[in-house]
Amino acid sequence: MAHDERRLEVLRAIVQDYxxxxxxxxxxxxxxxxxxxxxxxTIRNDMAVLEEQGYITQPHTSAGRVPxxxxxxxxxxxxxxxxPLSVAERRAIERFLDGAVDLHDVLGRTVxxxxxxxxxxxxxxxxxxxxxxxxxxxxxxxxxARLLLVLITDTGRVEQRVxxxxxxxxxxxxxxxxxxxNSAFTGAKLADAGAKVPDLLETAPTHLxxxxxxxxxxxxxxxxxxxxxxxxxxxxxxLTRGNALDFPGTVRPLLEALEEQVVVLRLMSEVDASTVLxxxxxxxxxxxxxxxxxxxxxxxxxxxxxxxxxxxxxTRMDYPTNMAAVRAVARYVGHLLAES
Amino acid sequence: MAHDERRLEVLRAIVQDYxxxxxxxxxxxxxxxxxxxxxxxTIRNDMAVLEEQGYITQPHTSAGRVPxxxxxxxxxxxxxxxxPLSVAERRAIERFLDGAVDLHDVLGRTVxxxxxxxxxxxxxxxxxxxxxxxxxxxxxxxxxARLLLVLITDTGRVEQRVxxxxxxxxxxxxxxxxxxxNSAFTGAKLADAGAKVPDLLETAPTHLxxxxxxxxxxxxxxxxxxxxxxxxxxxxxxLTRGNALDFPGTVRPLLEALEEQVVVLRLMSEVDASTVLxxxxxxxxxxxxxxxxxxxxxxxxxxxxxxxxxxxxxTRMDYPTNMAAVRAVARYVGHLLAES
DNA sequence: GCCTGGCACTCTGTCCGTGCGAGTGCCAGT
DNA sequence: ACTGGCACTCGCACGGACAGAGTGCCAGGC
Numbered sequence: 163m164a165h166d167e168r169r170l171e172v173l174r175a176i177v178q179d180y181x182x183x184x185x186x187x188x189x190x191x192x193x194x195x196x197x198x199x200x201x202x203x204t205i206r207n208d209m210a211v212l213e214e215q216g217y218i219t220q221p222h223t224s225a226g227r228v229p230x231x232x233x234x235x236x237x238x239x240x241x242x243x244x245x246p247l248s249v250a251e252r253r254a255i256e257r258f259l260d261g262a263v264d265l266h267d268v269l270g271r272t273v274x275x276x277x278x279x280x281x282x283x284x285x286x287x288x289x290x291x292x293x294x295x296x297x298x299x300x301x302x303x304x305x306x307a308r309l310l311l312v313l314i315t316d317t318g319r320v321e322q323r324v325x326x327x328x329x330x331x332x333x334x335x336x337x338x339x340x341x342x343x344n345s346a347f348t349g350a351k352l353a354d355a356g357a358k359v360p361d362l363l364e365t366a367p368t369h370l371x372x373x374x375x376x377x378x379x380x381x382x383x384x385x386x387x388x389x390x391x392x393x394x395x396x397x398x399x400x401l402t403r404g405n406a407l408d409f410p411g412t413v414r415p416l417l418e419a420l421e422e423q424v425v426v427l428r429l430m431s432e433v434d435a436s437t438v439l440x441x442x443x444x445x446x447x448x449x450x451x452x453x454x455x456x457x458x459x460x461x462x463x464x465x466x467x468x469x470x471x472x473x474x475x476x477t478r479m480d481y482p483t484n485m486a487a488v489r490a491v492a493r494y495v496g497h498l499l500a501e502s
Numbered sequence: 503m504a505h506d507e508r509r510l511e512v513l514r515a516i517v518q519d520y521x522x523x524x525x526x527x528x529x530x531x532x533x534x535x536x537x538x539x540x541x542x543x544t545i546r547n548d549m550a551v552l553e554e555q556g557y558i559t560q561p562h563t564s565a566g567r568v569p570x571x572x573x574x575x576x577x578x579x580x581x582x583x584x585x586p587l588s589v590a591e592r593r594a595i596e597r598f599l600d601g602a603v604d605l606h607d608v609l610g611r612t613v614x615x616x617x618x619x620x621x622x623x624x625x626x627x628x629x630x631x632x633x634x635x636x637x638x639x640x641x642x643x644x645x646x647a648r649l650l651l652v653l654i655t656d657t658g659r660v661e662q663r664v665x666x667x668x669x670x671x672x673x674x675x676x677x678x679x680x681x682x683x684n685s686a687f688t689g690a691k692l693a694d695a696g697a698k699v700p701d702l703l704e705t706a707p708t709h710l711x712x713x714x715x716x717x718x719x720x721x722x723x724x725x726x727x728x729x730x731x732x733x734x735x736x737x738x739x740x741l742t743r744g745n746a747l748d749f750p751g752t753v754r755p756l757l758e759a760l761e762e763q764v765v766v767l768r769l770m771s772e773v774d775a776s777t778v779l780x781x782x783x784x785x786x787x788x789x790x791x792x793x794x795x796x797x798x799x800x801x802x803x804x805x806x807x808x809x810x811x812x813x814x815x816x817t818r819m820d821y822p823t824n825m826a827a828v829r830a831v832a833r834y835v836g837h838l839l840a841e842s
Numbered sequence: 843g844c845c846t847g848g849c850a851c852t853c854t855g856t857c858c859g860t861g862c863g864a865g866t867g868c869c870a871g872t
Numbered sequence: 873a874c875t876g877g878c879a880c881t882c883g884c885a886c887g888g889a890c891a892g893a894g895t896g897c898c899a900g901g902c
Contacts, residue, residue: 224852565866
């Protein structure tokens with residue numbers, strides 16, 4: 163029916179205008195700025211219907227209309243085409259990320275890049291430990307009865323733990339231990355590492371049993387502990403951009419949630435690498451984020467997402483552009499980490 | 503002269519009142535809240551002198567007085583005693599920092615602790631590479647012609663770099679290389695490491711020369727590069743606390759400067775571990791920080807500062823408390839890193 | 843049946859004038 | 873040298889008037 167179609171067109175126009183002007187948009191302005199082929203009065207009727215259906219709302223009588231969360235949702239799902247990035251932007255991504263010297267650097271550059279590209283707050287998760295594989299385990303003796311355990315994953319992430327042993331350890335044992343651990347764990351997915359411990363304990367020479375047990379315990383703790391998942395945040399200054407209406411009250415709770423990390427990590431846990439996930443306003447199910455939207459996607463090769471990255475901003479954001487930027491950056495980071 | 507003394511007392515009272523109430527303070531309120539033993543009229547005369555000397559100013563005619571940067575400076579230098587931390591606070595520091603599992607964790611906890619204690623933005627610098635000593639160098643072969651170099655310092659910091667070799671490397675050479683590097687560098691201050699390279703090259707067996715040269719080059723790059731100094735920032739949500747007057751305009755430039763890191767690191771480069779450094783407003787010589795104060799101190803043992811930490815907030819801050827907190831936390835972190 | 847032009851209505855943001863309160867500076871008196 | 877008193881200056885909060893934007897509704901046209 164031509165009706166419904168035009169009504170959606172009106173909704174799209176409202177979203178686009180509101181996103182770009184930051185003012186509630188009225189029927190007259192809409193008719194002027196878009197070729198809808200109908201008069202303001204007709205648009206008003208459509209808007210009345212859209213409002214009744216819950217897609218738009220007016221801040222107060224006799225102001226223009228503003229999209230609701232539901233309206234943005236419809237817009238994202240059905241009314242927007244993902245905007246391809248310009249050549250200049252693609253090149254910027256490459257130039258920005260190439261030349262990174264280590265994982266920390268890669269993620270730091272990524273977060274700055276995303277923040278700059280989208281003009282929103284960017285978040286990047288460290289490659290998940292449990293989804294990585296062990297590249298190398300290193301044991302360093304730092305004192306007679308104290309060892310430093312260093313775990314290097316194939317994504318370049320490095321974890322370290324100090325292990326206090328009940329008795330002194332001689333250097334030869336350290337060497338054996340290193341060999342033992344590496345042959346047991348190297349190449350294994352960290353998620354599977356736990357299963358290898360009993361085996362390892364059995365095959366270990368008797369004089370190393372105790373040591374292996376102590377060290378394995380710490381190692382497992384390191385691997386399993388998912389709370390240790392890290393997050394890099396950047397571009398928080400972008401929160402102060404734009405209208406005060408974007409975040410009712412203040413940006414304070416949002417800043418706190420971003421520092422809390424746990425909140426964002428939980429949201430990020432749902433991502434996969436194939437589709438860009440958009441959570442709008444109330445959909446976020448966390449108080450501090452109810453007036454914000456979260457656009458995220460997993461990075462890594464298709465079969466396993468190493469982690470997630472995304473941007474956080476006001477619900478009034480340019481979804482097509484941000485989704486495109488997030489996806490493009492994730493792809494590039496995925497390649498970068500896969501080949502290193 | 504009794505005059506001057508009372509005048510300073512008035513200045514102290516003004517600073518204290520203004521910090522706690524956030525309102526320009528007038529002569530009447532001052533007389534009521536402090537036992538200065540004189541009438542408001544007298545205080546007014548003193549205030550007129552203080553204003554003429556540049557220690558205080560009035561936002562507009564017929565509002566109370568507000569301390570200037572110069573006023574705060576005098577207050578910090580001569581009028582304030584460092585307020586000792588309460589037992590509860592000391593205990594909080596211990597409880598908060600104990601149980602950290604690695605360096606990243608220590609610094610993360612530190613920054614959260616400082617932010618919470620002072621209700622300001624907290625910054626903590628990673629232990630400086632050049633002032634640390636090498637604990638261990640690890641070489642891991644990740645491909646035929648690609649090595650991963652891992653450097654572990656005595657402060658628990660871990661740096662890693664990928665090295666691409668011109669020719670394939672056999673595993674035996676990797677083992678020799680590891681031994682070689684460790685015997686050359688272990689225990690050496692990173693600042694001195696550069697000097698050891700020529701020696702190393704000479705003593706290296708002929709078949710390893712090329713490899714050692716390549717690897718050393720990357721290693722040196724890692725060590726010397728001071729731009730890689732890292733910063734942990736926390737408590738940015740505290741910027742939105744307090745009056746809008748605290749930061750004229752917005753907090754935006756400040757947030758940007760904090761993310762820039764370079765700016766803060768430069769300020770931090772001057773700290774040493776013995777005295778708490780306070781930079782007030784314009785003293786900061788960076789545009790974004792001219793309406794902010796920076797309280798910092800070095801941590802580490804007395805003879806060598808490993809890095810700096812501090813807080814950033816409005817010039818209108820509680821200097822004695824913040825200085826005490828910064829110093830106490832720095833001491834504790836210093837101990838923690840020294841013993842690990 | 844759908845669209846359009848017109849019209850009355852409502853509401854907000856803004857501007858302006860007023861009054862009030864806080865605070866000052868100055869002066870004369872002790 | 874300090875104090876009380878007094879006139880003066882502003883900023884700010886309050887309130888009314890006004891203009892502008894936008895709506896809902898209705899009657900008429902295609």
